[in-house]
Amino acid sequence: MFSSYDGLCSIGELAEHAGVTVKTVRFYSERGLLPEASRSSGGHRRYAPDALDRLRLIRSLRTLDLPVREVHRILDEDEAGEDGADAASGAGSVLEDAVAGQLRELGSQLKALRWREAGLRLVQECPPGERADRLRLVGAVTAPPTTDSLARFWRGWLPARMPAGAASAFLEVAVPQPPDDPQPAQVLAFARLHAFATSPCTGAEQPQPAAHRAAGAGGAAVLYAALAEAYELAGAHMRRGREPSGGEALDSFVDAYARAYGSRDTPEFRRMLAGQLAADPRIDWYWELASQVVTPPGDRPAPTPGSAHDWLCAALDGLATGNGGAPGVNRIPGAPPDAPD
Structure with missing residues (x-):
């Protein structure tokens, strides 16, 4: 997929393929979510082809507002599954737990908003x-x-x-x-x-x-x-x-x-x-x-x-x-x- 002689790509090329900014790729790399394959002679990051799919998964998880620490755990479990360890670890359990927790948090936020809305209406509609x-x-x-x-x-x-x-x-x-x-x-x-x-x-x-x-x-x-x-x-x-x-x-x-x-x-x-x-x-x-x-x-x-x-x-x-x-x-x-x- 990448046209370079070694099959790797620069941080700029990866960002362009994924439709994100270089700053975003660097952020995920520095937090250990997106490992680099190597460094160029000038010290620039180089990424393997599978980094693109990993970056897209990270973006999807973050779009769901999952915290970075939860994304890290999901990616670790995904790697364990690829290594054949999913039978022992229960593949997908971390993702399921993270999504369930996010749904609970969102439900609490929605309930709070509904109560605030009803409270505001109560004040708005009552006699001065x-x-x-x-x-x-x-x-x-x-x-x-x-x-x-x-x-x-x-x-x-x-x-x-x-x-x-x-x-x-x-x-x-x-x-x-x-x-x-x-x-x-x-x-x-x-x-x-x-x-x-x-x-x-x-x-x-x-x-x-x-x-x-x-x-x-x-x-x-x-x-x-x-x-x-x-x-x-x-x-x-x-x-x-x-x-x-x-x-x-x-x-x-x-x-x-x-x-x-x-x-x-x-x-x-x-x-x-x-x-x-x-x-x-x-x-x-x-x-x-x-x-x-x-x-x-x-x-x-x-x-x-x-x-x-x-x-x-x-x-x-x-x-x-x-x-x-x-x-x-x-x-x-x-x-x-x-x-x-």
């Missing part, structure tokens, strides 16, 4: 008098956002020394995952949720439900696992728009508490439980915002453990008292009143 407050809320959240503050909030709420596996299982359902492509209203809801979870009042020691004290750390793990099943059953009714009522969901709910209190599911226990749950501290504002985070505007609100708990409490109260009413609400100190967007 609300912009300062919304800027403060949105500015306190990273893009893309993390749920670390929400997880810390719940770790302060859960019983001390609760088994790690049980705590992690609860956090999976209690902490809403921010959508990849949010609407402005979802950005606002997450920002408000972050502000609530990190406020000084909620950051202090939080009041615990009576069932926490009755069950203890180990019993609480059993309690929350049983409640998760009851909430899932109630969520199915809620998604169908059904009113609170008795049935399997309520029975599962009551049984979870009966086991925590070392009691049996009797009419007397249900009356006691209805009163106890009505007096327990509540975090309705958190659950309302959590539902808004995961539900696009205009869709039916997604059931959350909090809304499922309220549905079951209403069913229990109606059956226990015969009045069909929902239990009273006692909020955690510092929780803001429910405010419309």
